[in-house]
Amino acid sequence: TGTPSEGTIPLTSPRPMAEGPRGTLLMATTTSLYDTGLLDFLRPDFEKEFNADVRITSQGTGKAMELAKRGDVDILLVHDPAREIAFMDEGYGINHRCFAYNYFIIVGPASDPAVIAGMKPEDAFRKILTEGIKGTAGIAFVSRGDGSGTHAKEQAIWKAAGFNYTVDVQKTGAWYIEAGKGMGETLVMASEKGAYTLTDEGTYLAFKGNLQLTPLIEQGEILRNVYSAITINPDRFPNQNATLANQFITYLLRDTTQQKIASFGKDRYGKGLFSALQGADCVRFGCDCTALAGG
Amino acid sequence: MNEILEGLVQAVHLIVTLNPEVIEISVRTLEISLLSTAIATIVSVPVGGLIHFREFRGKRVIVTLIQTLYSLPTVIAGLFVFLLISRAGPFGFLRLLFTPAGMVLAQSLLILPIMAGLTLTALSGVDRSKRDTIISLGATETQTVLSLIHEARFAILGAVVLGFGRAISEVGAAMMIGGNIRGFTRVLTTAIALETSMGNISLSLALGIILLAIALAVNLIVMLVQQERVPHD
Amino acid sequence: MNEILEGLVQAVHLIVTLNPEVIEISVRTLEISLLSTAIATIVSVPVGGLIHFREFRGKRVIVTLIQTLYSLPTVIAGLFVFLLISRAGPFGFLRLLFTPAGMVLAQSLLILPIMAGLTLTALSGVDRSKRDTIISLGATETQTVLSLIHEARFAILGAVVLGFGRAISEVGAAMMIGGNIRGFTRVLTTAIALETSMGNISLSLALGIILLAIALAVNLIVMLVQQERVPHD
Amino acid sequence: MIDLQGVSRTYGAHAAVRDVSLRIPKGSVVALIGPSGSGKTTLLRLLDLLERPTAGRYLFDGVDTGGSEQQRLAIRRRIAMVFQKPVPLATTVGGNVAAGLRYRKVPKEEIRARMAAALAMVGLSGLADRDAATLSGGEMQRVALARALVTEPEVLLMDEPTANLDPENTTLIEEVVRRVNRTQGITIVLSTHDMGQGQRLADTLALIMQGRVHQSGRAQDLFSYPGTPEAARFMGFENLLEGSVVEKQDDLTVIDIGPRRITAVSDAGVGEGVTACIRAEDLTLLSARSTQGSARNTLAGTITRIALHGSFARVTVDTGFPVTALITRRSAEEMEFRVGQPICVTFKATAVHVIRRADHSPPAAG
Amino acid sequence: MIDLQGVSRTYGAHAAVRDVSLRIPKGSVVALIGPSGSGKTTLLRLLDLLERPTAGRYLFDGVDTGGSEQQRLAIRRRIAMVFQKPVPLATTVGGNVAAGLRYRKVPKEEIRARMAAALAMVGLSGLADRDAATLSGGEMQRVALARALVTEPEVLLMDEPTANLDPENTTLIEEVVRRVNRTQGITIVLSTHDMGQGQRLADTLALIMQGRVHQSGRAQDLFSYPGTPEAARFMGFENLLEGSVVEKQDDLTVIDIGPRRITAVSDAGVGEGVTACIRAEDLTLLSARSTQGSARNTLAGTITRIALHGSFARVTVDTGFPVTALITRRSAEEMEFRVGQPICVTFKATAVHVIRRADHSPPAAG
Ligand SMILES: Nc1ncnc2c1ncn2[C@@H]1O[C@H](COP(=O)(O)OP(=O)(O)OP(=O)(O)O)[C@@H](O)[C@H]1O
Ligand SMILES: Nc1ncnc2c1ncn2[C@@H]1O[C@H](COP(=O)(O)OP(=O)(O)OP(=O)(O)O)[C@@H](O)[C@H]1O
Ligand SMILES: [Mg+2]
């Protein structure tokens, strides 16, 4: 679990500034989160309330963290728990908070050649690998292969299924395709190749119309996908806009915002893309759930 | 293939309804790429002229290096500028990262070798006898280079048009330096990349068509200007 | 800025240790871009020659359109080819998507306008009296165009070098059509994009340096070939 | 061979060639002469099918040349042209000479042999492997001739072929031209500023002025009987005297030129306005007033100017109007002419070429 | 003004100019003559500081020109050159003429005035606004002269300035050149293939052969007393007779030429090998064997060839060796010369220019 940092800056400001010079909050986020449109949906209210511009650059997880480490942004939004912990341990961030979650799904062609529909994710992966290495026709798995949060999750599933990723999975045959690109393009590739892949639900829903893929596995603890926000440690980079970053995190955790998160996407996809992550759920997912004063 | 048609329809729709976000992005795109092209032209054409005109050791090497930089991937150019202007970099204090000014810088650097190289090629195409005539008429080195540029103006204009095309169409440096920040550094190419990654293929195509329409307008203006001033200098 | 040094060290290390994956990617990159350049040259130089030579209505329009396509974003070119060769597209049955052949196709299309346009510019630079001489000596239309190309060979070689540079350095179409599949369609630019998105800046730079080294080697070979055959044809 | 029917070529508002009709039979040699900018080059470019006339027809060997580019190419391959400012193609001298043969897909070995022969013909055998861009002006002009002749054309067009050549090379080239005309029957049309060359080489001279064929005919006729004062001046008549006929006796005509009268042979009638044209070399100078000799005309005057030109001297005498005589330098020295000296100018009635004013316009079409 | 000291210019293995020493005083007019490819253009390019000599020094007005480009530019601006093949800059005719003044930052209005004056001088006033690329050959040559003269140079270099011009325009240009030389004291160096032009314009002629100054001197001296047989042939001596001196009486020298002997004026000694050079125009033809006249030499022979060239006739007579005489066409017609007819050739002893074999090599440096 992440350790809350003892920042020198108050985690909340007494009252949002309604006037005075307009502030700027630079945010780095992973593409899959930004591409859903959630952040642009949440942004205007914050900007109005806090008299600030939120400038969001969406990048690959690794790149986003690199930007954060170099102090080029004020706040980081990612979904890769292991690396987040490392990031915090190295002292780059403060105020590490979870603010939403959803589930990855495993999609594949409707014909489901490996017959995995409804299986436990770890078992499904094992089955795909066995069939793939055997060379069964029509079995393929497309991996993001780009070190993203989704890729990290995929590796975690392989591990849980009892495989050493680099030895047992990578380069074991044509069945395992390392795409090295974004989620949407990976989905397109899986669709074109009639392959399985692991995807976040939001991107899948956005691309659904152009894909010949159906969700085959939507259940399983291991598929859970938790999104966090981290303020960049202002002690490392003096000019950091940590106040505004913290305000944004506080804003994310507000009940009203949480409701908006939970409702996001309903109008378009008929169901929400994210679940709220405050209150009871919080501790369950191993997040820092201390209440924020004035949030 | 329907998407292409759809894209066309959508492009027309975006244009005629004056979609404010598209207009904002388009204007920014045009500003940044025109400015980059202008800066690169001001630097590269005289530099190309001087390299062409002067004889010095290692000239061939320099020309080959310039031509090698034709192959500079935009991401690498972007990375290079990123390292310079990132907060931890030597010019971090200028706060150029994730700003349009930073994008202009990156794009200028990116198209500089192409424009200098094509200027060199253009000038090599001018007959030696013209150069002799100009020198014999008492031109200084600078005047000679300027006159040679005037003689090769069509080819050099071609180089400028190409530089503009490269600037307006590149995405790597724009993404790396601009960050595709909505309302601030988003340009057509980064918007296209975003829409593509979001699966909005026909919207991507629509934005691509708008980009080409802008390029066409610029080219038409260049063509008209060029036609008007043919015989005079 | 340390990353640049680090990148250089890493590039040297990757090269001297003959890192098998880097070598594989580099060879593929070179193959794909050389092949694309060759195809585009074979198509665009004669086409440029004919457009230059023939007088017809709408010639200026075509030239302007070609120059406009200088601004074609690689992603849009990639998207266009994608729609053609994706499974649902008209040429889906060829199964070119996510194959090196598909990448060659996309890159050829991408650099075609640039090379045709620069060929046009190069030929316009040839003195009218040379053209008259060639025609008067009894050249057919094809022979005239070929002879004019020979007269403008330095500028046209410059166009080819530029086309190669654009092909080897572009990432949009390579990503879209090739898919950056490790061990199959990954090329240097898509690898760079990947490493960058993973935040591996110095590795990205190392790959960029290797790409430029390859381009340099190609340019040096072109330079040597060109020097050897100056006076003869 | 060549039949131009009312051919014009205009550039914008400017008519470079106007309504030219010209027939050039097979095997003949025609020289175009005329002032700078009169349209000679344009006419040759039309003949080489490099331009299409803006009006009129051009028949080559009876075939209309106004057809498709394909048809024009077939005709153009029977013609060769040496340009006024020949440009080298970017290859060797040999490659330049071989170009026309390569276009005609002549076998390699034959090309080599014919190329070498053509270079030898213009006295440049050693230069086959030289980069053509390094040739001197005269060398390039000779290479251009070799390049044209090597294709064995039926018609050879030459635009000032010896303008950049010294007398020796001029003689060489003229001999080559004469030889290919005599032995191979090649029809030749050349433009030249060198009147002597026109006369040495050509059966027919066409005087081009302001885009029109001002006058054409046998070299000797054009030389001796120009049709207009402009033509006369251009053909080297230095003394053009305006006057009117005051007396006639058979064709012996007395012309009143301001203060003096001269006698000429002409069919102009009394009262008619005429221009009397006399060549400088047809005037004789006599030191005394001795009326010796058979010359009809003797005008007394004073020397106003003596200009030495090589082995000749040009002496201008004021006889009421100025006349200029060309005599050998040696005789000028022997007779010790000085400016201001009184002298007699004599010339025969047959030495006067009379142009009737009525003949001037419109200029005779070729 | 100009002082070349042992200047050479080589291109690779080929020496285009070899060890040339030449002094050209201020205000003089020097014509370079010589065969095609002899190095005239290269020499003029050296004089215009377009090339640097590969050996030797070039002093301009006492200043070494081997300095920095800056220094050379300052000198070059005092020189103007008309190229052998003038090229138009891609602008109007006016823009072409104005170019040199623009480079010198002359005020706009002054440029306009001087440009108009220069165009008028070469007879092309109307063409200021024409695209220079559309000019005819001769028009461009005149524009090039205007373009050079408008900068009011101290030295004017001209490479075959009238090669593409008709006689009338040639006269115009020659007059312009003479005028600027006389009135403005401009030093002029020109190359020409037209011997007459060299003599008309130049004080000094330099005969260039194979990159060297073969002989130089007053036009008349070079014309009358060429130093070598090659020079003599180039200077238009058509009759070059090889022989040896067999008798001497004062400077009256009897030379044995194969079957015949001729008498000449020379300081060659008995037994010495010489070349006797006689101009065709210095030979007189007499129909009978009448030994009238003061001419020392009378050779009987038969006419082998008559060639008519304009108003002259070139008659070749076999007198044991062939000699060629140039007479007026009129007298050839009056005396009814025919091939095969026996005839006498006479010439004065002073008409024979004797070149002593010892003088041939090495060629005299200028
Ligand atoms: N770059 C070069 N490389 C080799 N030879 C050259 C080069 N430039 C000139 N030459 C040779 O040098 C010689 C002198 O050339 P130049 O142009 O001075 O002759 P020129 O006397 O002006 O002849 P012309 O009367 O034909 O114009 C020629 O034989 C020419 O071929
Ligand atoms: N494209 C053009 N536009 C306008 N005028 C032109 C064009 N081409 C030629 N002319 C004009 O047409 C006239 C005839 O040109 P042409 O070249 O035939 O003359 P020329 O008799 O060969 O002269 P020269 O003896 O000087 O070579 C010239 O006055 C020239 O300026
Ligand atoms: Mg002409």
Ligand SMILES: [Mg+2]
């Ligand atoms: Mg020359």
